[in-house]
Amino acid sequence: MTETTSIPALLERYDAFLLDAYGVLVYGQGAIPGAAELIAHLNAIDFPFVVLTNDAGRSPRSIQARLAGMGMTVPLERVVSSGSLLKGHIEERGAQGSRYIILGPEDAHRYAREYGVEPVDWTADPATVRGVVACDDRGFGFLEGVEGALSLLVQRLDAGLEVDLVLPNPDLIYPKDEGRAIGLTSGSIALLIEEALAIRYPDREDLRFTRLGKPHGPIFEEAVRRLGTRNVVMVGDQLQTDIIGGNRFGIDTALVQTGLARWTGEVPSEEHRPTWLVEGLAV
């Protein structure tokens, strides 16, 4: 069963925190009430934490600057964004210097370049483009970008060449216009491309995006690697990403009531059940 607890009790129990950003520390354009005080307290008592975010439209440095602008001082090495995992993905494949279509804003192109990728768009010669990194829904025309990337992939595959499909941020949708509207983001783009490739190449089950962000393992692996402990708790506002992700990774999870989700006690499956319920960020 999920028990109600508080931030001070979690500080006693664990060696480090994994803190989601959107819905826990940040909402819309500002800090969530109590978030700046929480970060200041963690810094003051030297309690290890990372900010674990699926944001792949911004570089870790931009995320750090954005938090700083809201009164939260977070060292750069404590920002674990899904976009920053592209570095390890590229290194593992020995793909430094390769060209990839980067679907995302200029900041995503910038960090991809920093990690050794040469960003191109869908007008590049398919023979020279290793794959597609779907970072965000911004920075390109949605339909033009999806069709352009898909067409280039098909040209490559038809020519017998391999493709590398990377999805730092697997989120499908996000609340926009202060919750009045729903936006589609990179996870939805990846699904469209995967479905289209499945129609064209029904025998190729490998034509799937490598998913890096929550709820998938790589982002949690990176967080515990940086913290040097697995006695951590994932503090998040979403069952689908933070809680399922933490549960599958084998760490405890805490659902905070600061974001959009409201805890009813009902969960679709045990995988969705947080270890803890935290009502606010008060320290």
Ligand SMILES: [Mg+2]
């Ligand atoms: Mg969130």
